[in-house]
Amino acid sequence: MKKTILIIITIILTISLSGCSGYDELNKLSIVTAVAFDKTDDEYELSFLIANSPKSQTSSKEGEAKTTVYSGKGKTVTEAIKEIEQISPKQIYLGHINVVIISEDIGEDGFLKISDWLIRNPQTRKKFYLLQAKDVSAKNIIKIVSPLESFPSQSIATLIESNAQSKATATSVTYSNFIGQILEKGFDPVLPSITIKGDIKDGSSEKNLETTEPESYLVLGPLAIYKGDKLQGFSTDKESQSINILKNEAKEFNYNIEYQKENISIEASKLKTVIKVKDTQNIEITVSGSGDIYNINNNIVLQDYKEIKKIEKTWNKEMKKDLEKAIKKTQTEYKADIFGFGNIIYKNLPKKWEKLENDWNDKYFPKLNINIKTNLKINATGSLVKTIKEGE
Amino acid sequence: MEKIDKSAKKVIDKTKKLYGNSPDVNNRLINIKGTNVGILFLESSSQASTVSDFIIKGTLYAGSNKNLFQNIFDTLKNSLFNSQLFTINDYSQFPYFLSSGFTIIVVDGSSDAIIMETRAQLDRGVTESSSEPILRGSKDSFTESHSKNLGLIRKRIKDPNLWFDELKIGRRTQTRISIAYINGIADPKKQKEVKKRLQKIDIDGILDSGNIRDYLIEQKSIFPQIRSTERPDVVSQALLQGKIVIFVENCPFTLILPTVFIDYLHTSEDEYQKSANITFTRVLRILALIVTVFTPAIYIAITTYDQNTIPDKLLISLAIQREGVPFPTAFEIILLTTIFEILRESDIRSPNSMSAAMSIVGALVLGQAAVDAGIVSPITVIVVAFTSICSLIFTDIDFMNGIRTWRFIFIVAASTLGIIGILSFTIVWLIKLASLENLETSFLSPFAPLSKTSQVDAIYRAPEQNIYTRPKYISNLNPHRQRRSK
Incomplete structure (x- = not known):
């Protein structure tokens, strides 16, 4: 008897005392999937993309979600959030943030000023994508609706994922590895940038979904180069590709070379970059990989082995030139060690690094001697030997 | 006299x-x-x-x-x-x-x-089993006639060592009860213990084997610890393993002792079909058991406490579906499960001619109309339907009811404590199951305590020619069932 009473008391206490802490019904939540950070004058402007607003009251079917953007302003990030919470009728839920976009102003001001809130919040995942808005405000980017994905944050995420695999101009950078790179010694981070093509107003309305050719859409731009947590500038597309090759991020991409005054398109694959430290002044980089010929518009006959060798040689030469150019620019213009050469020196020669550490970006990195070797091979020519022509 | x-x-x-x-x-x-x-x-x-x-x-x-x-x-x-x-x-x-x-x-x-x-024929003939249908195997089942039932076993096991020990229980009904076992395989200690327990019964009437079942167990539990079957081949398999079977006059359901948890996941067919496929089927049954016990609870826990664990697109889809539903998720689940249990109960009781009408009302009211009216969300219907289908895999009604009780316990635990509630009550459940014992056989044998030699026919089913021994946890008297070929 005594035992049963004890068991009943234990059950009642566990149920009643645990309370409903953390208890949330799904329809009482505003699920935030994208966050945009903007800065105007002295105030931060925070925008949340809420993914689960139903189209109408009676609809309960899947895929009929509409998105809503709420934004708030404040001197600090928390103040801005407080303002959003006042507007939003439901509780803000941050567990499913997919994409965070920061504007150029925020980047120039320093990313670490806003990152504290994102890390401190226990709800947020730390694996969301981080992007740099280029030319437009971050808020406008999360507003653009895409006809192929059900909500904007999803379209941005798929855009990055597919791009990182095939084009090599942008890479996917998650929040946690961005912060990691800022904090690491001898390393400066890069961010993929995103921008809008077309009219912003049309793109954010449902009309954008009704036309066959969208009025406006999102495009991934070149890489944004950071020094520490501060934005330095944007590279060009060609440079972005080179940076990604050197950072070992690009595995597959398309490369155009000029050979006998004609354009040849090569699909590069299995790219591998090895960086070796000789001493604190000299670094040796070997880029190896292979490529398939995709597109030729002239009389080159690929049956000839020597011809292929010649194309290969041109490709190696042009690639080397591109890589050198990209490195030179970061060394002189941005003075940001985005390739992590300093980090490699720190890992290999830790004692020597101690002396270099303080002046690395301004003094030693720009003077670094970098020797690039390329070892690229053309493997296949596709299923054609000669280009198709009239009269043959 | x-x-x-x-x-x-x-x-x-x-x-x-x-x-x-x-x-x-x-x-x-x-x-x-x-x-x-x-x-x-x-x-x-x-x-x-x-x-x-x-x-x-x-x-x-x-x-x-x-x-x-x-x-x-x-x-x-x-x-x-x-x-x-x-x-x-x-x-x-x-x-x-x-x-x-x-x-x-x-x-x-x-x-x-x-x-x-000069007895009159007051019973039906031997018919096909209705409560335990199988595809491959003998189709006959026990009837209400005591001697016919014993005959169906004698027919299968011709060894004179198949012994029946008869008792009459019930002051008014004078019901014949036979304890069947194979002398030389079954543990005589266990047989005597069963007889002793039966002899203690002093009651006015015994009408079914269900009446005496509770006298044969040691600890109370929601789960049945004695399997009942109406299939002669299941009984014969049990006897050959060294188990003890109790026949009750006027009752087609026999009792098999000792029964362990895994027995409820086996069917007689498992011995007749290809062994390699049976292992897969058994894994499916275990999966169904886990699904039917935990799915509603896990659904409640992750949608109301741990939304972080749901993939983005699914979460948004779930949130949209819940839009406009007036009740909390836990209440929704309990409501639908209760309706289903009532439907199942009335389906068993109703005459055959009404079952068509019942299924239409059940399917339409439960499935379509409740969603359209905004009382429940579509995903809840899916969860409850899936749970119910999985529970129908088990033939033993007492086992099904035991599972149902624990499902409700887990639903309450999940709606008050979330995933932690499910976890802690799973531990309670396992402790309860592991502490059960009957006739010196632990309910979770051969897993707890672990018996390596008995694993050939627990979840994994070895080919027939590789199973040399009888399960040790049942009887240790004569462990060899098959001679090793030279």
Whole structure:
């Protein structure tokens, strides 16, 4: 008897005392999937993309979600959030943030000023994508609706994922590895940038979904180069590709070379970059990989082995030139060690690094001697030997 | 013991009075050379034609015989045609034999009575099993006839070591109960213990094996610890493993002791089909068990406490579906599960002609209309339907009900404590299951305690020719079931 009473008391206490802490019904939540950070004058402007607003009251079917953007302003990030919470009728839920976009102003001001809130919040995942808005405000980017994905944050995420695999101009950078790179010694981070093509107003309305050719859409731009947590500038597309090759991020991409005054398109694959430290002044980089010929518009006959060798040689030469150019620019213009050469020196020669550490970006990195070797091979020519022509 | 009166007429009158002059008490008084021969039988339980053909004809024939012995009693005893004929001298046994369909012959001047079997066919024939259907294997099932049931087992196991130990339980019903076991395989200690427990029962009536089940277990539990089956092949498999089976008169369901948890996940078919595929089927059954116990609870826990664990697109889809539903998720689940349980219960009770109407109402009201009316969200219907389908994999009704009880416990735990609640109550559940023991056999054998040699037929099923031993946790007497080929 005594035992049963004890068991009943234990059950009642566990149920009643645990309370409903953390208890949330799904329809009482505003699920935030994208966050945009903007800065105007002295105030931060925070925008949340809420993914689960139903189209109408009676609809309960899947895929009929509409998105809503709420934004708030404040001197600090928390103040801005407080303002959003006042507007939003439901509780803000941050567990499913997919994409965070920061504007150029925020980047120039320093990313670490806003990152504290994102890390401190226990709800947020730390694996969301981080992007740099280029030319437009971050808020406008999360507003653009895409006809192929059900909500904007999803379209941005798929855009990055597919791009990182095939084009090599942008890479996917998650929040946690961005912060990691800022904090690491001898390393400066890069961010993929995103921008809008077309009219912003049309793109954010449902009309954008009704036309066959969208009025406006999102495009991934070149890489944004950071020094520490501060934005330095944007590279060009060609440079972005080179940076990604050197950072070992690009595995597959398309490369155009000029050979006998004609354009040849090569699909590069299995790219591998090895960086070796000789001493604190000299670094040796070997880029190896292979490529398939995709597109030729002239009389080159690929049956000839020597011809292929010649194309290969041109490709190696042009690639080397591109890589050198990209490195030179970061060394002189941005003075940001985005390739992590300093980090490699720190890992290999830790004692020597101690002396270099303080002046690395301004003094030693720009003077670094970098020797690039390329070892690229053309493997296949596709299923054609000669280009198709009239009269043959 | 009560002596039988030496006057046949007096015995007949006494018996009639004993039965309160019920019209089915039939008697015949035949006078043979001055000696009265009384014939007594119950019209309701005896076959009247058998009585006329063999007993009355035989008695009259014996009377007309010129070379009649001095003693009519001995003559009758030796000349009547019947395979079951014996004498008793105790009047108190009369009602049992009469009600069982025997005919009693009393002779003037004799203190003994002749008893002959003239039972009427009061049961149906052997039919196909309705509660445990299988695809591959024998189709017969037990009936209400005790001797037929024992015959179905004798037919399968011809070894004379198949022994039946009979008891009569129930002061008024006098129900025959047989403890069947194979001498030399089953543990005699366990058999004696079962008999001891049965002998302790002192009750007015036993109508079904379900009545005696609770006397045979040691610890109380929601789960049944004794498997009941109406399939003779399941019983034969159990006997060959060294288990003890209890047959109850007038009941097609037998009890198998000792039963372990994994037995509920096995079917007799498992031994007849290809063993490699059976392992997969058993894994599916375990999966179904886990699904049917945990799915509603996990759904509640992750949608109300741990939304972080749901993929983005699914979460948004779930949130949209829940839009406009007025009740909390836990209430929604409990509501739908309760409706389903009521539907299942009424489906068992309702006559066949109504089941079509029931399924239409059930499917439309439960599935479509409730969603359209905004009472429940579509995903809840899916969760409950999935759970219910998985629970139908198990044939034992007591086992299903045990699972159902735990499902509700987990739902309450999940709606108050989330994932942590499910986890802690899973531990409670496992402790409860592991602490069960009957006849020195742990309920979670052969997993806890682990028996490596018995793993050949637990979840994994080895090919028949590789299973050499009987499960050790049942009986250790004679472990070899198959000789190793040389």
